[in-house]
Amino acid sequence: MSEPTTLSAPASAPARERNSAGKLDRRPAPTTRKQPSALLSKTAVTAILALAALYTLLPMLWLIMSSTKSRQDLFATNGFAPGHGFALFSNLSHLFTTDNGIYLRWIINTVLYAGLGALLATVFSVAAGYAFDKLAFPAKEKIFALVLIGVMVPATAMAIPLYLIAAKVGLVNTYWGVFIPGLVFPFGVYLARVFSAAYVPDEVLEAARLDGAGEFKAFLRIAFPMLGPAFVTIFLFQFTQIWNSFFLPLVMLSDQKLYPVNLGLYDWYSSALSQGHPEDYLLAVVGSLVSVAPLIILFLMLQRYWKAGMTAGAVK
Template identity: 45%
Template sequence: MSSTSSPVTTDSQPASVPATGPTKGAPRLRTPRKHVPGRPKRSVPLTLLTGLVLLYTLVPLAWLVISATKTQEGLADSSGLWFAHDFALWDNISQTFTYDDGIFVRWLLNTLLYVVLGAGGATLLAILGGYALAKFTFPGKRAVFAVVIGAVAVPGTALAVPTFLMFSKMGLTDTPWAVIIPSLVSPFGLYLMWVFATEAIPVELLEAARIDGAGEVRTFFQVALPLLAPGIVTVLLFTTVATWNNYFLPLIMLKDPDWYPLTLGLSAWNAQAETIGGDVIFNLVITGSLLTIVPLIIAFLLLQKYWQSGLAAGSVKE
């Protein structure tokens, strides 16, 4: 005897409900978007703020690039954020390098000199000091830390006048050393290398190198220095930008235009319009300003790989 099973139905509960589409006229509920773990959430205010910051950064740069393509007459006859009827960028660059017997080239070489000796020396001292403070213990280490933090908090302009008086007593004013020697001191660079060396160099690597018979100098150059590459590049860029854009210190230290950096030289060109009989060369000032920032942009673009390669520096598997 066989029997077939059949669904039991009642008046209150049907056996099956046919699948139908949404009822006409009923409100459609929006399915909330699920957040994917590890993916940052979207923030409209943060996006708007980032757009404003980007606009604030790029508009002056766009104005500088566009204005560098105009002649002196074109700067007055055209809109600031659009090109003039003639394209004079290459003529402006040529005139910038040849105006006043090529003094712009001399200012460029002076700036490179200050950057190589000043910023390069500051980076070297920051590397040595930061590594020593991070990996060695000695009496007075806390006092050194307090001095470094205090020096970071003091603005450079506050020390300009005392520095001028001291260099004047030594007879070093109006010489390149008056700009190079103060640039060798970078409290922020020292503090940054101190913090970076503390995290990026595992103590186990140093102990292993010492057990293998390596001296402190060899350990520093072969073990520690490669791990410090991202921090070195960061400090080098900070000191380079600070020295390249330094204006107030050369202003009070230098009188001879032959030792001017680019910042002070372009300011002198710009001031010519305010003197009786002076040449109005705003087009050359703008073009020179554009040429001044190009090396910094190139340096940032070329050194990005060191930051990317150092993201995992110092990680040790426990």
């Protein structure tokens, strides 16, 4: 008699394990998903960063090239191509002498609006953020919720109400009508509270209080130096916001001598379009290039503190 033969499962069939009851586990075998290629991911990220860089740098390149051209070359040549002569220095001379040097007056106005205004707004924001984080007072969270509501309201939506309030107290068409609203920075208060929680340990403040320091002294001598990166970060945000502010000065001011640089450039550009003064178009282009320079210099000077502030609390 021949020996009994045993049937074996095909080699290609997946082996099935028995569960605790001794029965075959009929669940489908897990499938492996193919992971995306690392090279493909790097290529996509590089392409996105390249597009972002082009989007940022191309307008600046056009501005630089156009500022070096004469009025004839500005309209007769390609925007990204150099003109027939290098006219940047003559354009700058014309810019600062037009209308008895009104452009320099606009720059000084903007430095006062943005520089002094951002400095005071940062001091108020850091002090308020510290108070919301470290001090206990009635209805603290409800008041902070109002601050967050102020963050969500766009500045352009507040321009008309601010104008009506300024008209009631006689601040329309004055320096204070633009300067005072810049002192309020709800987003800075929010950032200051976040930075205070990340940078200022409660134990250090408690030790200072035990040594007899009051709240103001503890803030000024201990907390404020720790909040240095936060101060620079909030100052840069508010300085840039006030420097680029346009709609509030447009509503509030009618005296050309009080204009910030953005409103003055708009006035020249409107004159070039509506009144047929092409020389004002070149003034607006060269003036735009000059107005960008202080922002670039400020960011380069303070970028070390700004980077430190932006990574606050990221690593414990």
